[in-house]
Amino acid sequence: MEAIKxxxxxxxxxxxxxxxxxxxxxxxxxxxxxxxxxxxxAVMIQFFLFSLYGMGWNTIGGYGGQVALGKAQYVGISxxxxxxxxxxxxxxxxxxxxxxxxxxxxxxxMIGYPLFRLKGHYFAIATIAVSLVLQDLFRNWEFVGGxxxxxxxxxxxxxxxxxxxxxxxxxxxxILLFFAAGLLYMNWFRxxxxxxxxxxxxxxEDVAASLGINVRWAKIKxxxxxxxxxxxxxxxxxxxxMYIDTSSVMHLELSILIALMAMLGxxxxxxxxxxxxxxxxxxxxxxxxxxxxxxxxxxxxxxIYSIIIMLIAAVEPRGIxxxxxxxxxxxx
Amino acid sequence: MKVLEVIELDKRFGGVVANSKxxxxxxxxxxxxxxxxxxxxxxxxxxxxxxxxxxxxGKVIFMGKDITGWPPHKTNREGxxxxxQVIESGGDLSVKEEVMVGAFCKIxxxxxxxxxxxxxxxxxxxxxxxxxxxxxLPVAMQKxxxxxxxxxxxxxxxxxxxxxxxxxxxxxxxxxxxxxxIKEQWKLTLLIIEHVMELVMGLSDRVIVLDSGVKIAEGTxxxxxxxxxxxxxxLGEKYAKGGKY
Numbered sequence: 358m359e360a361i362k363x364x365x366x367x368x369x370x371x372x373x374x375x376x377x378x379x380x381x382x383x384x385x386x387x388x389x390x391x392x393x394x395x396x397x398x399a400v401m402i403q404f405f406l407f408s409l410y411g412m413g414w415n416t417i418g419g420y421g422g423q424v425a426l427g428k429a430q431y432v433g434i435s436x437x438x439x440x441x442x443x444x445x446x447x448x449x450x451x452x453x454x455x456x457x458x459x460x461x462x463x464x465x466x467m468i469g470y471p472l473f474r475l476k477g478h479y480f481a482i483a484t485i486a487v488s489l490v491l492q493d494l495f496r497n498w499e500f501v502g503g504x505x506x507x508x509x510x511x512x513x514x515x516x517x518x519x520x521x522x523x524x525x526x527x528x529x530x531x532i533l534l535f536f537a538a539g540l541l542y543m544n545w546f547r548x549x550x551x552x553x554x555x556x557x558x559x560x561x562e563d564v565a566a567s568l569g570i571n572v573r574w575a576k577i578k579x580x581x582x583x584x585x586x587x588x589x590x591x592x593x594x595x596x597x598x599m600y601i602d603t604s605s606v607m608h609l610e611l612s613i614l615i616a617l618m619a620m621l622g623x624x625x626x627x628x629x630x631x632x633x634x635x636x637x638x639x640x641x642x643x644x645x646x647x648x649x650x651x652x653x654x655x656x657x658x659x660x661i662y663s664i665i666i667m668l669i670a671a672v673e674p675r676g677i678x679x680x681x682x683x684x685x686x687x688x689x
Numbered sequence: 690m691k692v693l694e695v696i697e698l699d700k701r702f703g704g705v706v707a708n709s710k711x712x713x714x715x716x717x718x719x720x721x722x723x724x725x726x727x728x729x730x731x732x733x734x735x736x737x738x739x740x741x742x743x744x745x746x747g748k749v750i751f752m753g754k755d756i757t758g759w760p761p762h763k764t765n766r767e768g769x770x771x772x773x774q775v776i777e778s779g780g781d782l783s784v785k786e787e788v789m790v791g792a793f794c795k796i797x798x799x800x801x802x803x804x805x806x807x808x809x810x811x812x813x814x815x816x817x818x819x820x821x822x823x824x825x826l827p828v829a830m831q832k833x834x835x836x837x838x839x840x841x842x843x844x845x846x847x848x849x850x851x852x853x854x855x856x857x858x859x860x861x862x863x864x865x866x867x868x869x870x871i872k873e874q875w876k877l878t879l880l881i882i883e884h885v886m887e888l889v890m891g892l893s894d895r896v897i898v899l900d901s902g903v904k905i906a907e908g909t910x911x912x913x914x915x916x917x918x919x920x921x922x923x924l925g926e927k928y929a930k931g932g933k934y
Contacts, residue, residue: 359800550793550802553782557790560780566761567739567771569794569842625781675781 364545374628385533389526396646398525402597404638405536406590411618411630412539413586417579418616419624420552422559424481427468427488428615431461431584432591433495433607439595440507449518454592461588462581469577476562485609492607506602509595520596528597535589543627546582555579556625587615610659614641617662620669623678632677637665690717691750692846692878693738693769698747700730700737700902707733709902710747715846720872720879722893722910724886726922730902731882732774735848739771740764752845765794770844772835774851776823784826784834785810785819791841806841812874813837813867829860833867840871846878847871853885861888868892890914898922 367375388401410428417423435457442448442456472483496504515522522528546552554575557565562572595601605611614637622633641658648657673679693715700708707730715721723731736742738749740761749757756764765771770791782790788809792802810819813833823831832852839847852868853861865888872879883889889896890910898906898913900922906913913919 359798363799548799550797550799553786553790553793556780556782556786560782563741563761564773565790566741567765567773568791568838569762569765570790571760571762 360545360549363548364541367544389529395525396642398529400639400642402525402529402532403642404634405532406593406597407614407618407634407638408631409532409536409539409590410587410615411622411634412543413583413590414615415543415583415619415624415630416546416555416586417576417583419619419626419629420547420559421555421576421579422625423473423576423580424478424616425484425580425583426481426609426612426616427484427486428583428587429607429609429611430468430488430491431465431587432594432611433491433603434461434464434591435588436591436595436601436606437495437501437507439592440509440601441501443509443519444507450520450592450596451518454589457592458585458588461584461591465581465584466577469580473573473576473580485612488607488612489609492603492609495607496603502602504602506600506605509599511599520593521599532593532597535593539586539589540627540631547627551575551578559625613662617665619676621665621676623676623681625675626678629676629678636677691715692717692719692752693880694748694750695734695738696748696750698734698737698749699745700733700742701745706902708737708744711899711902711904712747713897713904713907715878715880717878718872718876719895720868720881720893722889722896723880723882723899724884724889724896724913725899728901729899729922731899732850733902734899735771735850735882738764739769739848765842765844768843768845769848770839770842770846771848772832772839772850772852774854776831776835781822783820783822784815784837787823787834788815788837788841791838794842805843809837809841812871813840828855829857829864832856832864836867836871840875843875844877846880848880848882850882851884852881853883853888856885858887861885864888865892 367378389398392398410432414425414428417425435454438457438460439450439453442453443450468487472480472487475483495501501507512519512521520531554565554570557568557570558572558575566572591606594606598605618633618637619630620633621636622631623629640661644658644661669676673683675682691714695711695713698708698711711730711734723734725731733742737744740756740759740763743758747757748755751764751767751769754767756767759767785806788806789802792805792809796802796805810816813836815830815833815837818826818830823834826834836849836852853864856864868879869892871877881889881893893910896908896910896913897904898916898919905918905922906916908916
């Protein structure tokens, strides 16, 4: 009961932020009514999806301070689970999605257990390495389509069970639902025992241990939660795009983008990943439509990401939200 | 009832002997001081008891239970809390939140943990600064926060590592009173490492002296202060009684 109350309780935020949240909710709910451009809707769907990814990363990366750069592997595991189960056995989305999430979480335990013996940069590098190995395995695995990827079979009529709709409005509201659930969960999480423990771990692991915190286990738990978040997103990605391959759901670039969203917006803050996604997703999309396929050839997006990382490191490690809080502290 | 028993504890770092056959015990409700020159192995001994180091030999018994080599979070759950010489925290936690983390050790519910944290914050006189960060506070306040969060884990034995270092004389007096009140209020047993003699001699029921990793004396503050071995360890051979000046 207390958990549910905490999830819906935003009262410890300043008034301006609560009004902001209210306006944002109204905007999100009514957006498809006054914008019918499918491009704009696609950008919004992508925005919610990446906010969800970023919120997940924020548990381990933001609150726990463990820079995980392999989140794409969990997106991929659940995306492929949903796709393959639908292709092979015609399993509905609402059954295969939980299975995909469970598989991703199990995999995260198997990876987290050895990897959390490492600290700092070594941990970050190890997460990249594991993620790359898994991507290569999938790329060479003919059963899941190899480099060609897999396409989902189309149903004749729109179908809620398989999440196949003619209009993107439905996808919009479903991802909004996942997003809202994620936001409420995070609002609870930041006030939870594990939330506090992770922040203590980020501050100092020896002190954290002296306060009865099993440091490694707390990290593994947070890593699993982060994996569950991105796995839900991965499952949605599959039914939304109807096609997946390793470069769309398991690529290193996706891992980096997920971490970057949260870091740019503000790690360890509730709004951070949302702000980050609100900036990076449209940027990425408009950049893509502006210079077309040359974008990835030029590597322009990577140049921009690198500049952002350097700016965060140099100016304000807590990201945009850190700047806001700094300005606020000055005014006081 | 013996709260803590340390039996023939050995700890080496490579060729350096940090603790050698250290044996002592702490009774329930006692305040025991642990003194010795720099490098005597006091903090190492703490670390071996609390689980930050694995001893190379010997035993640590807590409340009749063998906890030798247990990791720190387990010894804490069992009832041993400690503070650190240098209170460091690079995090974004406020004072109240630091204490909350401690309270979450034995309490899962946020509301209950918050109530306990508030109680301890008040008791330690930290109400005014509870929304501030550790790094924004003066040393004396930081030490209190360190004490507060250790206390919030609801320990039976509280081990303090140089809690008075860096404090002014009047702050030391305050700290002395505070430690007495903490001990009474929460029925604790205290083990204190300290260089500040006003504090350790004024507070302890019993004092243990370490030198070069070996226990050289044990007794009441007066006995220890007049012990030749101890004077030798602290001031050097020539200041000991009977020595030539």
